[in-house]
Amino acid sequence: MxxxxxxxxxxxxxxxxxxxxxxxxxxxxxxxxxxxxxxxxxxxxxxxxxxxxxxxxxxxxxxxxxxxxxxxxxxxxxxxxxxxxxxxxxxxxxxxxxxxxxxxxxxxxxxTEEEKKAAEEREASKKASTKKKESGKSSVLMDIKPWDDETDMKKLEEAVRSVEMPGLLWGASKLVPVGYGIKKLQIMLTIVDDLVSVDSLIEEHLTVEPCNEHVQSCDIVAFNKI
Incomplete structure (x- = not known):
């Protein structure tokens, strides 16, 4: 009893x-x-x-x-x-x-079991609050198209790489023919997922001034988590 x-x-x-x-x-x-x-x-x-x-x-x-x-x-x-x-x-x-x-x-x-569980939850919460959060990264392959065959592709690439922000790293690039003497810039970039949104990068940086003087459009070819 x-x-x-x-x-x-x-x-x-x-x-x-x-x-x-x-x-x-x-x-x-x-x-x-x-x-x-x-x-x-x-x-x-x-x-x-x-x-x-x-x-x-x-x-x-x-x-x-x-x-x-x-x-x-x-x-x-x-x-x-x-x-x-x-x-x-x-x-x-x-x-x-x-x-x-x-x-x-x-x-x-x-x-009691309830008290043990509550203690374990408090300990887990404490560890989670003190542990440094590790953010994921992604590798992105992007096609960037010029306005026409008269667009200076060197200046286009310079304009693209001039975009800088925390968590963004530009990688290797090459020019790929698309027809009628027009070439597109294909470029690799690595992003920290919590810091960089690819959609925002395109809409707020690559397709607005001053980049849009050379850039007509951008397309995501591949998007892979690292």
């Missing part, structure tokens, strides 16, 4: 604890020589109680003294006296489950 204790910093919580301890020396543990044995459950509940319960809670008060006595034997060092400020509930105190019955109670037990 398990049990949930809540609000042990309040009179109602201590009353519930006192009632539970009626006829008991400790919270749980197998009987040894007709006496209960101190367990981790006692330590967890003890930590949630702010101080020794008043005499109006005789069972809880007696239990608190027993646990204190055992802890004192385990830690024989001399105490100088410590006070804990604040009136709020202890952070370790767990709220009672809704509709929890006597047969389904959590005695400040070990970490």
């Amino acid at each position: 398990a049990i949930t204790f809540s609000d042990l910093h309040t009179e109602a919580g201590l009353k519930s604890l006192d009632k539970f301890l009626a006829g008991k020396t400790y919270i749980s543990g197998e009987l040894i020589l007709h006496r209960n044995k101190l367990s981790k459950d006692d330590i967890k509940v003890y930590a949630a109680v702010l101080g020794k319960p008043a005499e109006s809670f005789p069972n809880a008060s007696k239990w608190y003294e027993c646990v204190s006595s055992h802890l004192a034997n385990s830690f024989p060092g001399k105490a100088v006296g410590v006070r804990i400020g604040g009136k709020g509930a202890p952070a370790a105190a767990a709220p009672a489950k809704a509709d929890a019955g006597d047969d389904d109670l959590d005695l400040f037990g070990d970490e």
Whole structure:
């Protein structure tokens, strides 16, 4: 059987604890020589109680003294006296489950699956926020066509390569005949995907002034992720 204790910093919580301890020396543990044995459950509940319960809670008060006595034997060092400020509930105190019955109670037990999952999610989120994002890259082959056979292709290429922006790297190029004495510029470029949009590159740079003095149109021949 398990049990949930809540609000042990309040009179109602201590009353519930006192009632539970009626006829008991400790919270749980197998009987040894007709006496209960101190367990981790006692330590967890003890930590949630702010101080020794008043005499109006005789069972809880007696239990608190027993646990204190055992802890004192385990830690024989001399105490100088410590006070804990604040009136709020202890952070370790767990709220009672809704509709929890006597047969389904959590005695400040070990970490639940939900708590473990929440801790893992927080850790993963922390790592994700501190890890430097690695952006992908793409290799693009582009055809750039002149207005006519009188277009100076050297100046066309110079105009194209003059376009500079973070994440853009121009590569090898060649002139390819398309007929009637007209040649097109076929050029490679590498882009950082998060920084450069090929559509924007064409619409906002290559087909507007000053490039459009030489460039009639641009076509994407191949687009491959690196």
